Every structure is written in C-alpha cells, then in structure tokens.
Amino acid sequence: MNNLIEIDSLTFKRGERTIYDNISLQIKEGQTTAVMGPSGIGKTTLLKLIGGQLSPTSGDIKFRGESIPNMKRSRLFNVRRQMSMLFQSGALFTDMTVFDNIAFPIREHTNLSEEFIRTVVLMKLQAVGLRGAADLMPSELSGGMARRAALARSIALDPELIMYDEPFAGQDPISMGVLVKLIKQLNNALKLTSVVVTHDVKEVMSIADYVYILAEKKIIGSGTPEEIRQSDSALVQQFLKGQADGPVPFHYPAKEITAEFLGA
Amino acid sequence: MISRKTEIWVGLFVALAIAATLMLALNVASKGSVGQGETYSLFAKFDNIGGLKVRSSVKVGGVTIGRVESIELDPEDFTPVVKLSISQQYNLFPETSSVSILTSGLLGEQYIGFQPGFSIDGIENLKEGDYIADTKSALVLEDLIGQFLFSRDSE
Amino acid sequence: MEALAKLGRSTLDKFSALGRATFVLLGAVMSVPQLKNIPLTIKQIYVVGVQSLSIIIVSGLFIGMVMALQGYTILVDYGAEGSLGPMVALSLLRELGPVVTALLFAGRAGSALTAEIGLMKATEQLSSLEMMAVDPLRRIVAPRLWAGVISMPMLAIIFSAVGILGGHLVGVDWLGVDAGSYWSIMQSTVEWNEDVLNGFIKSIVFAFVVTWIAIFKGYDSIPTSEGISAATTQTVVYSSLAVLGLDFVLTAIMFGIE
Numbered sequence: 208m209n210n211l212i213e214i215d216s217l218t219f220k221r222g223e224r225t226i227y228d229n230i231s232l233q234i235k236e237g238q239t240t241a242v243m244g245p246s247g248i249g250k251t252t253l254l255k256l257i258g259g260q261l262s263p264t265s266g267d268i269k270f271r272g273e274s275i276p277n278m279k280r281s282r283l284f285n286v287r288r289q290m291s292m293l294f295q296s297g298a299l300f301t302d303m304t305v306f307d308n309i310a311f312p313i314r315e316h317t318n319l320s321e322e323f324i325r326t327v328v329l330m331k332l333q334a335v336g337l338r339g340a341a342d343l344m345p346s347e348l349s350g351g352m353a354r355r356a357a358l359a360r361s362i363a364l365d366p367e368l369i370m371y372d373e374p375f376a377g378q379d380p381i382s383m384g385v386l387v388k389l390i391k392q393l394n395n396a397l398k399l400t401s402v403v404v405t406h407d408v409k410e411v412m413s414i415a416d417y418v419y420i421l422a423e424k425k426i427i428g429s430g431t432p433e434e435i436r437q438s439d440s441a442l443v444q445q446f447l448k449g450q451a452d453g454p455v456p457f458h459y460p461a462k463e464i465t466a467e468f469l470g471a
Numbered sequence: 472m473i474s475r476k477t478e479i480w481v482g483l484f485v486a487l488a489i490a491a492t493l494m495l496a497l498n499v500a501s502k503g504s505v506g507q508g509e510t511y512s513l514f515a516k517f518d519n520i521g522g523l524k525v526r527s528s529v530k531v532g533g534v535t536i537g538r539v540e541s542i543e544l545d546p547e548d549f550t551p552v553v554k555l556s557i558s559q560q561y562n563l564f565p566e567t568s569s570v571s572i573l574t575s576g577l578l579g580e581q582y583i584g585f586q587p588g589f590s591i592d593g594i595e596n597l598k599e600g601d602y603i604a605d606t607k608s609a610l611v612l613e614d615l616i617g618q619f620l621f622s623r624d625s626e
Numbered sequence: 627m628e629a630l631a632k633l634g635r636s637t638l639d640k641f642s643a644l645g646r647a648t649f650v651l652l653g654a655v656m657s658v659p660q661l662k663n664i665p666l667t668i669k670q671i672y673v674v675g676v677q678s679l680s681i682i683i684v685s686g687l688f689i690g691m692v693m694a695l696q697g698y699t700i701l702v703d704y705g706a707e708g709s710l711g712p713m714v715a716l717s718l719l720r721e722l723g724p725v726v727t728a729l730l731f732a733g734r735a736g737s738a739l740t741a742e743i744g745l746m747k748a749t750e751q752l753s754s755l756e757m758m759a760v761d762p763l764r765r766i767v768a769p770r771l772w773a774g775v776i777s778m779p780m781l782a783i784i785f786s787a788v789g790i791l792g793g794h795l796v797g798v799d800w801l802g803v804d805a806g807s808y809w810s811i812m813q814s815t816v817e818w819n820e821d822v823l824n825g826f827i828k829s830i831v832f833a834f835v836v837t838w839i840a841i842f843k844g845y846d847s848i849p850t851s852e853g854i855s856a857a858t859t860q861t862v863v864y865s866s867l868a869v870l871g872l873d874f875v876l877t878a879i880m881f882g883i884e
Contacts, residue, residue: 477668477669477672478668480672480676481668481671481672481675481676483676484671484672484675484676484679484777484780485780487679487780487784488780488781488783488784490787491780491783491784491786491787491788492783494787494790495719495783495786495787495822496818496822498809498812498813499715499719499787499790499812499813499816499822500813500816500817500818500821500822526817528814535814
C-alpha cells in the first residue's frame with residue numbers, strides 16, 4: 208500500500224517553544240490513521256502542517272511524494288482540493304444556511320448547475336442524516352449536528368484525504384456513536400484516507416487501522432490498535448488507561464513543595 | 472444567494488448618493504457654465520485693485536459672467552493687470568465697455584462690475600486678448616478719508 | 627539598556643505589523659477578480675453602507691443645524707448672515723463631511739468588520755476556507771475592502787447634502803435668513819472642482835485607510851475574546867487618529883498653497 212502522506216524528521220517550533228522534535232510518520236492510502244496524545248501537545252498543529260497552513264522549522268512533509276512546504280501557492284491550493292479538514296468547532300459559515308454551507312465548496316470550485324448542486328448537497332446531507340435540516344442556520348444546530356453538517360461539507364468535493372480534528376471532543380455518547388459510525392461508513396464507502404487526531408482512546412481504537420501516540424514532542428508509540436494495547440511502554444499504558452500520574456506527571460513543573468512553603 | 476431586499480436597499484443607497492451628488496452639482500456648487508465651459512480672456516489695467524482676488528466674480532448688473540483669472544503687475548508701468556475669463560456665451564460686448572472694481576455691501580468682497588458700452592456702427596466687439604480701456608479703480612477707504620480732509624482744509 | 631531594547635522591540639513589532647498589513651492589502655487588491663465576487667461585494671455594501679445610512683443622515687442633519695445656529699449668531703452681528711449658506715456648505719464639503727463620516731464609519735462599520743473577521747478567525751472559518759482551497763483574502767477580505775471604499779464616499783456626499791439641508795432648515799426656515807441668498811451666495815462661493823471634488827477625494831482616501839485598518843485588525847487579531855475586543859478598540863482608535871492626521875496632510879496639499 209502506498210503512503211499518501213510522509214512526514215520526514217519534522218521539527219516545528221513556535222517561537223522559542225518546540226512543538227515537535229524530529230518526528231517521522233506515514234499515512235497509508237485508504238487507511239484510517241489515528242494520532243493520539245494528551246491535550247496541548249499541538250495535534251491540531253500537525254494537521255495544519257499537513258494542510259500547508261504552517262511551515263515546519265525543519266524536515267519535510269510529502270503528499271504523494273510532493274513536498275508540501277516547498278509548493279507554490281497555486282499548486283498548494285490545487286493539492287488542498289484533494290484534502291479536507293473537519294475542524295474541532297465545525298467552522299460552519301455562520302452567515303449561510305446548512306445547505307449553502309455544503310454547497311459552498313462546490314460552488315467555489317466547479318461551475319455545475321444549481322440543480323445538480325442541489326442533488327449533490329442533499330445526497331451529502333442524507334449521508335449524515337441531516338437532509339431535513341438543510342434550511343436551518345448553523346446557530347440552530349446542536350453541537351453534534353453542527354459537526355455532522357461540517358462532515359458533510361468536508362466530503363462535498365469527494366476528497367481523497369480527510370483530517371479530523373478532535374471529532375469526538377465534547378460530544379454526548381449518542382452523537383459520539385453517530386460520528387464513529389459515520390466516519391467508519393464514509394471511509395468504507397468512499398475509500399477515503401483519514402487522519403484522526405484525538406484523545407478519545409476508546410472510540411478511535413475502534414475505527415483506526417494504525418495508531419501513533421504523541422507525547423513530549425515525540426512519537427512514543429505506534430502500531431495497530433492491538434499492538435498498542437500490548438505495548439509495554441509505561442507512557443503508552445498511562446495514556447490508554449487514563450492514569451492520573453505516571454511518566455506524564457500530574458503536577459505542572461514547579462519547584463519542590465517543601466521549598467515553596469518552608470522557604471528553604 | 473443575495474436576497475432581493477439587499478439588492479433593493481443597495482439600489483436605494485446608490486440612488487440616494489446620486490441624488491445628493493446632483494444636489495451638490497446643481498444647487499450648491501457654482502454652475503458649470505462659468506469658469507468651466509468655454510471662456511475667452513480680456514485684460515484690464517487698474518491703478519489700484521484694492522482687495523480684488525483671483526477668482527473674484529465679474530458681473531453685469533449682478534449677473535456673474537466670468538471670473539478673475541490672474542492678477543499681475545505690468546513690468547513697464549507698474550500698474551496691475553487683471554486677466555478676466557468671460558464665459559463664451561457672453562461674447563458680444565462692444566469695445567466701449569467699461570469695468571470698475573466694486574464692493575458688495577459695506578464689508579463684502581470685491582468684484583468687477585462690467586458696464587457694457589453702446590454699440591454703434593464701426594465699433595467692434597471685444598474679443599480674446601483685448602484690453603478694456605475704460606477702467607475705474609477700487610475705492611480705498613484711506614484715500615477717501617484723505618480726500619475728504621483735504622477738501623475740508625481747502626474750504 | 628532595558629528601555630532601549632523595549633523601544634527597539636516595539637519598533638520592530640510595528641514594522642512587522644505594517645508588513646503584514648501590506649501583505650493583507652495586496653492579497654486582497656491583487657486577488658484575481660471573479661464574477662462571483664460582485665454579489666459578495668453588493669452584500670457587503672448593504673452591510674457597511676446601507677446599514678450606516680441612518681446614523682449618517684441623522685448626524686449630518688444635526689451637524690448642519692448646529693452649524694447654522696452657531697454661524698448665524700456670529701454672522702448676524704456683522705450683518706453678514708447671507709454668508710451662512712457658504713459657511714455651512716464649505717465646512718461640510720471640505721472638512722466635516724469626509725471627516726465626520728469617516729469617524730462614524732470607523733465606529734459603526736469598521737468595528738463591526740474587525741469583530742466579524744476576528745470571530746471568523748476564532749471559529750476557524752478562515753482556516754477552513756484555506757483548507758477548502760479558497761483564499762480568504764479573496765473571498766472574505768476583498769469584498770469587504772471594496773464595499774468600504776465604495777460606500778464611504780457615497781455616505782460622505784449624502785452627509786454633506788443632508789447637512790446643507792439641515793442648515794437651510796435652521797437658517798432659513800427658523801432664523802429667517804433669505805432663502806435666495808442662502809442658495810445663491812453658496813452657489814457663487816462653492817466651486818465644483820475646488821470644494822466638492824477635493825472633499826470627495828478626501829473621503830476616498832479615508833475610506834481606504836479606515837477599511838484597511840478594520841480588516842487588518844480583524845485578520846491579525848488574537849483569536850480569543852480579549853484579542854477580538856482589543857482589536858475592535860484598536861480599529862476605532864487607529865482609524866480615528868489616521869483620519870484626523872491624514873485630514874491635515876490632505877488639507878495642506880489641497881487648500882494650503884494657493
């Protein structure tokens with residue numbers, strides 16, 4: 208199986224702070240790859256790097272063997288038409304109806320007739336179960352529905368790669384179940400390549416083909432969900448089991464408590 | 472995707488702006504005919520122009536027919552030469568016409584009063600570049616007072 | 627030493643902000659014009675222009691009325707109340723029309739533009755456009771910039787016209803200045819090129835600057851509640867200062883040297 212995306216010894220710094228220190232990973236075509244890790248380690252940043260919205264400090268990111276950071280803007284825009292991203296907030300355009308939101312990328316990039324666009328949009332909405340909500344404004348949707356609408360928009364142009372940014376964060380169990388089912392279905396039906404960035408272990412283990420675990424600026428574990436479960440790394444186990452203390456300390460770095468209170 | 476209401480409002484907005492522009496053009500700013508349309512130039516020499524300025528108006532019986540284009544000093548006899556630009560639609564003034572510098576009201580600004588002369592056979596009309604021979608200078612208040620005192624002394 | 631470093635750092639920050647602002651402006655102005663953008667621009671003219679209309683008309687009316695009232699009490703002492711017309715018209719056309727419109731526009735439409743774009747950034751709508759291979763500079767910024775540049779001069783003209791009518795209302799209808807002299811002395815004094823067009827040019831310049839600042843402040847805002855509220859305040863402060871400063875420069879160029 209081919210690698211759709213290859214990340215090669217990537218280092219990324221934001222100001223003085225290092226977010227990634229020399230990481231490498233591959234995303235295989237047609238597979239669902241999960242990237243897991245604790246909050247605040249810049250998982251969203253990874254997706255933005257793949258999408259070319261940020262440039263790495265060093266290292267390279269390749270899409271079908273073509274280096275994204277070195278692309279010209281016009282070429283990058285062409286490549287982006289084959290990608291799409293589901294943002295954590297959904298990022299629906301608040302001044303348009305759900306229908307227009309989903310029609311938006313089609314109208315921007317094609318010259319199809321309104322009638323045809325209507326058919327396509329309603330089909331996409333049907334796929335996420337929101338055909339009845341076509342005429343609502345995004346503000347009238349619940350969080351889970353907004354994310355489903357955003358999902359419909361991100362598959363509007365039938366991309367090859369979808370990047371999900373925390374798709375399950377802040378969802379109730381039912382919406383979470385719906386989203387897991389949808390992502391699975393869409394991948395199987397459309398033969399999509401997916402990257403799911405998340406910290407919801409249980410859900411993502413059920414849909415991922417391959418898992419990377421990021422922590423402390425590095426990849427600390429990778430493999431199929433089964434291999435990950437068997438991993439003997441303390442860090443991986445702490446993350447999977449959700450233990451409060453372990454290699455990732457409970458306390459934010461501070462001086463010794465005795466020193467703080469006793470002024471020693 | 473843009474609603475009919477929006478379109479109508481924007482249309483109304485543009486119409487309002489056009490109406491305002493028209494109002495400024497027709498009612499507020501000086502009409503295009505003077506100083507903007509076709510004009511011809513006349514010259515007049517005065518002994519003293521008083522407070523006359525460039526762009527002061529030239530009037531016949533109160534009707535503005537042109538403006539002062541420039542004011543210069545004749546390098547030979549050191550008298551002010553005023554260049555008037557007169558609207559082309561008033562191009563039939565006879566050579567015997569006279570100009571004087573007048574004041575609108577006691578404190579108002581000064582303008583040129585143009586007095587058309589009699590047209591008899593053999594007298595041509597003023598044309599581009601002509602000098603108007605008959606001119607009366609501005610009244611200068613100090614001179615008037617001086618004259619008044621002088622005439623009283625001599626009594 | 628510390629103060630020096632601080633000064634240097636803030637200067638560098640200012641320059642880099644100016645650079646980013648230029649980049650945003652160029653990106654918006656240079657973006658390939660598309661037919662699809664025309665409806666977007668019209669929609670924005672509705673938002674920034676039509677919706678500012680009421681405040682512009684009301685302010686214009688009152689400013690014209692106040693000027694007539696103030697002017698009358700001074701002019702009548704010299705028996706020169708006939709000059710009320712040109713006084714009101716010239717102040718409006720040359721100064722108050724463009725300047726007050728720009729200040730009101732910055733407060734009414736500029737702050738809204740900043741907040742809107744800032745919120746789009748905070749809710750990842752701008753990022754999501756980029757990921758859809760749609761340039762937000764073209765899709766979001768350019769229509770708003772053009773709408774501002776088109777709307778504000780129109781608003782300024784409406785402001786001046788309404789102000790002159792307001793002056794007429796107070797001067798002629800209430801205080802008894804002769805209507806004929808109000809209009810005729812105004813006509814003989816106000817010049818189309820000198821006064822009306824110069825005022826119009828001023829308001830185009832102001833429109834450009836105010837809209838640019840508003841858009842850039844939104845685009846460059848820190849996408850948090852504090853960030854957006856700071857950016858909105860900065861839009862109003864910076865554009866007001868820019869308008870007043872530029873007004874002096876433009877006035878000096880246009881009317882200074884005779």
